[in-house]
Amino acid sequence: MKRILFFGLLSATALFLTACPQTPPPPPPSACAPTATGLSVQGEPTQLLDQLAGLGDFTAPHVPGDLLVLPGGLTPQSVNARVPEVRIQASLPGGFLHVRVPPGQEKVKAGELLKAGARYVQPNYLYFPLYIPNDPLYPASLQDKSRLRPFYQAMNLEAAWDVVAARAWSCNPVVAVLDTAFNPDHLDLRGNLLPGKNQTPDGLPQDDLRPSSPPNGVNYGQGEPDHGQAVAGLIAAIADNGEGIPGVGLNRVKVLPVKVFFWVWNGDRQTWEYISTSVVLSEAIRYAADRQANVITMSLGSPTPLDRVVQDALNYALSKGSLPVAAAGNDGTDGLRYPARYPGVLAVGSVRLDGTRSDFSNYSSTPATLVMAAAGNLNPAQSLWSLALGTSYPYYPNGNLYLTWRGTSFAAPQVSGVAALYVGEYATRRGRAPTPDQIKTCLIQTASNGGYYNLQTGYGVVQAHRVMTDTTYCFP
Structure with a gap:
């Protein structure tokens, strides 16, 4: 039943209210393409990473044993030598390193990485479906x-x-x-x-x-x-x-x-x-x-x-x-x-x-x-x-x-x-x-x-x- 049902107070009647994958070519230039502004969506300069230092929030939900490291003065080659039990998994866009540490020791190892010369370390945060x-x-x-x-x-x-x-x-x-x-x-x-x-x-x-x-x-x-x-x-x-x-x-x-x-x-x-x-x-x-x-x-x-x-x-x-x-x-x-x-x-x-x-x-x-x-x-x-x-x-x-x-x-x-x-x-x-x-x-x-x-x-x-x-x- 699809109807509108809306009742009237002291009115005469009720009111009814009711196959191989291939890499596609790049799209052609478009007038609707975004125009670069040099600003992020929050209105911050895109060089935000230059301002990062210290530790992220380790109270927030995160992947056990994962850290994301902005190396600073710590070269990727020296990570294992300077901080034991740290294994590099990948280099990420923006300059971060994805590393593994013993689960449960994320914050401890993050502190050791900072002391060894890293500029910023955060957990690998979890995002949940709505x-x-x-x-x-x-x-x-x-x-x-x-x-x-x-x-x-x-x-x-x-x-x-x-x-x-x-x-x-x-x-x-x-x-x-x-x-x-x-x-x-x-x-x-x-x-x-x-x-x-x-x-x-x-x-x-x-x-x-x-x-x-x-x-x-x-x-x-x-x-x-x-x-x-x-x-x-x-x-x-x-x-x-x-x-x-x-x-x-x-x-x-x-x-x-x-x-x-x-x-x-x-x-x-x-x-x-x-x-x-x-x-x-x-x-x-x-x-x-x-x-x-x-x-x-x-x-x-x-x-x-x-x-x-x-x-x-x-x-x-x-x-x-x-x-x-x-x-x-x-x-x-x-x-x-x-x-x-x-x-x-x-x-x-x-x-x-x-x-x-x-x-x-x-x-x-x-x-x-x-x-x-x-x-x-x-x-x-x-x-x-x-x-x-x-x-x-x-x-x-x-x-x-x-x-x-x-x-x-x-x-x-x-x-x-x-x-x-x-x-x-x-x-x-x-x-x-x-x-x-x-x-x-x-x-x-x-x-x-x-x-x-x-x-x-x-x-x-x-x-x-x-x-x-x-x-x-x-x-x-």
């Missing part, structure tokens, strides 16, 4: 273009995952998801979903997160109640379990599920609709803030700008240190939906995989706190995998574990997941969580538009690797 989980719907595939990796890589998420995987954290950040329904027993979410709350007056117990039973004669649309599970999955689906997809949170982030959608009689249209209300949404926001959610994700929207009850609840959440994140809307027009448009809320729109705005995504020609994530397109069609409820109900016989989706509803949880990763890393480094303003500043200033606002894409696509490492805006 973190790639083993979930089968993650790797890119020409046969299945809804695989998640290209969407996550738009945010450079794998490089951020390397940072996450490198250390234990002092806490697990919590993202509250205010949405349709949830299945805590889903095999790809179990354990990362906290006990939540049914905030609706649908007659089910407060701990019952199942879809509300529809009125007689009314049926769910296909995939309609799965929306909340899909949003939660992009944040916290279990990574590296050989199942489905990995969530952005890489098993470090927990989701607090809050059910806010139920069947409401719309008197103007004389019909039942699966939506939410000011009362339910505002109470859910306060509940999430009181439960100390670091981020509150709302993949829902309304055209109504004057909802003081919801605004007051958002202010309450901000005062408690919770950052509200909301989907921009799926009308493809200028102007964000509410609550994405309210002050203090981080709005999230969607881009295609080529970085241009998705045709359905709302934007804002007036500067707003708007960032983006890749979450599909209508024409040409792009969609991404996430979770479905994975179980059938008497009133909703749909046992799909996964469905494909598109819409700003599915951009918002990706950004929320990155925000939560930042919270965990910041809290581990600094001993306290960042404020909502700190989170917004970090994500906005490190996004792909370089801190500048674009009328179509806001501050640009969130760049997760920069969020986790930037020392100017994120970890000053």
